[in-house]
Amino acid sequence: MLSQEQNDRLTRVGPGTPCGELMRRYWIPIRPYAQLLENPVQKVRILGEDLVLYKDNSGNLGLIGDRCLHRNVDLQYGIPDDCGLRCPYHGWLFNETGKCVERPMEGAPQAEIKQKLKGYPVRELGGLVFAYMGPLPAPDLPRWDLFVWPNAMRQIGITELDCNWLQCQENTGDPAHSAWAHGYLFEYAISRQKGFDHHSADQLHTLHQRKKVGVGIKELYAEQSEYGFRKGIRYSKALGADEDKDQEHSAVVFPFYTQTGRSGAPRSEYQIRVPIDDTHTYHICYQCYAAPEGVEVPKQDVVPYYVPPQYDAEGNAILDYVLAQDAIVWVAQGPIADRTTELLGRTDIPIVVLRRQLDEQITRVEQGLAPMNTFEKSPDMLHPTAGKPDSFHKHAFRKFYHKGFANDDADRYGPLIEEVKDLHRRIEEFQLKAQAGTGEARAPEHA
Ligand code: FES
Ligand SMILES: [Fe+2]
The missing domain is CATH 2.102.10.10 (Rieske [2Fe-2S] iron-sulphur domain)
Incomplete structure (x- = not known):
């Protein structure tokens, strides 16, 4: 729970506000x-x-x-x-x-x-x-890797949301929501679609993998990292998980990025939560589809964009893809989530870390110091997922868009989607051939 004053400090972004001054230090x-x-x-x-x-x-x-x-x-x-x-x-x-x-038409000479x-x-x-939009000189524009990754194609999904930016970003510090918002809600949403047949929902469907996120949780962990913070779920076999393990979730990149999927993967994405004002967010899904050397990616002159729909023709919320499920719960928290009345639980540990980090960086700006992730000279490529444990790469279904998984993400509305499915098909063929060549056992398809 926060005081009203703390909530205002972390959420409001107009000129002269503490968080607004922080935001103005970034590109x-x-x-x-x-x-x-x-x-x-x-x-x-x-x-x-x-x-x-x-x-x-x-x-x-x-x-x-x-x-x-x-x-x-x-x-x-x-x-x-x-x-x-x-x-x-x-x-x-x-x-x-x-x-x-x-x-x-004012004649000459004209006074300045x-x-x-x-x-x-x-x-x-x-x-x-x-x-x-901050004080000059401006820092260098950071070259986060998905913006410059070679042998990749890209598309940009844009969604305007009627809520404050921080509740979108807090979602990034909330690995546990996946089980419900992308598991049970997903299942409920498609069960209400006309002609739905329960038996047709393949057991490999994204939603079933997401439901597993909630089984056997021992605790959540979170710690600050070089560019933001890392966090995940610690599972216990005794509590019903497949094994004792730590499952790392998407990388959080300060101040308003998150990355799903490893850089260089067949599908990875920055979600960027840009504050329009205190009660509206310009949400960018920057989607990058990279291929290993040896697989050709179609050249792009221009990175295309699209607007994934949030409502159907009758005005009902569309809830059968992952971003839409996130978006509906962010907006459903209200224009600015009232953190004075919340009741945090054990799964909210990463949210506390996220808020603390934001508050610390606001304080740095108040003290006249440069906040994190501002660079005098950006490296040629900045890697937010560098050094992440392998468990981060578990969402393997996102390399199988050609096998139906594209339907579960906003990407399905993008102008590139058919080319992406073809790319995923070619990457799989390439990898199978490479494995056959080395005699390596074939990995299970939907690991
Ligand atoms: S209003 Fe006259 S030039 Fe703009
Ligand atoms: Fe989500």
Whole structure:
């Protein structure tokens, strides 16, 4: 349980708030670059600030305040110029720093105007546009590995959620939810679908593997790591688990990333919880499908994006894929989860670690120090899952999208899904051939 003051400290992201000041020390992914190819001017709301993202005719990106200095026209209707964005009303031209550099009908000479719009640095990496909204100089843009991994293809799923970012991120510190939200809820959801036949739900279906997560739990563990924290479940055979073991879960990357699947796996993903404002989150599923050397991955000119649907034609929540199950429970905690009335249990140990880490990093910023995961010079590739024990790689069903498992994830709505299934099929063939060549025993398919 938190006090109201603590809850506000960890959740609110507007300018001048403790968490908002922390967030402004990071490069924040704000849009898929592919959206700018469809429409070079995009309205963006991030950390409670209303802005306009544009790509001008020279290909430069800008992120500036959304209201023209002249008479407040919303610049989402602006016209990209050779170097900047023009207001659609009287053509005032703004550059990427937010400075007005031309007022076409005001005659000459023109005195320089002192007022400026906001103007934030913007960069592209791995098909995402990142913005930096904090004090200058900006740190280097971190090259987290899925953004730059070789021999891989990618797609980006975007979901806007009516809730505060922290309840999405706390989900990452909650390995136990998998048994219910992705097991029993999944089963219940598909049992209500028309024409459902219980016998047709293959025992290898994702939901059955998820239900096992809840069997034989001894305790949860969590500890801070180089880039965030690691956590998992300790199982006991005496309590009903298959064996005594520690099962590591997805990596948590500070401040708002989580990674499912090992980097370089046939399917891995960053989920990124970008605060739009205090009560809305821009949720990005950055999906990466990598192949071993020897398996060719189709080349991509542009990383495509998609919007997985949350509701069906009758307005009912769609609950038969993993992200939708997460999303419904995050939103169901309320616009900002009331942590003054919660009752934490033994399975919430990682959540406590997550909150403590967030509070510590907010304090660092308050003390004038750089928070974690800000880099003067990023390495060529940063590996959030480096050094993780093997148990992290257990979700093997995500390398078998060609065998039906693609249906259980948001990926099924993505424009790449058929190519991904084909890639998974070719990776499996390649690995079987390699195993046959070495005489190695074939691993069980759905281990
Ligand atoms: S309102 Fe923008 S130029 Fe006049
Ligand atoms: Fe989940």
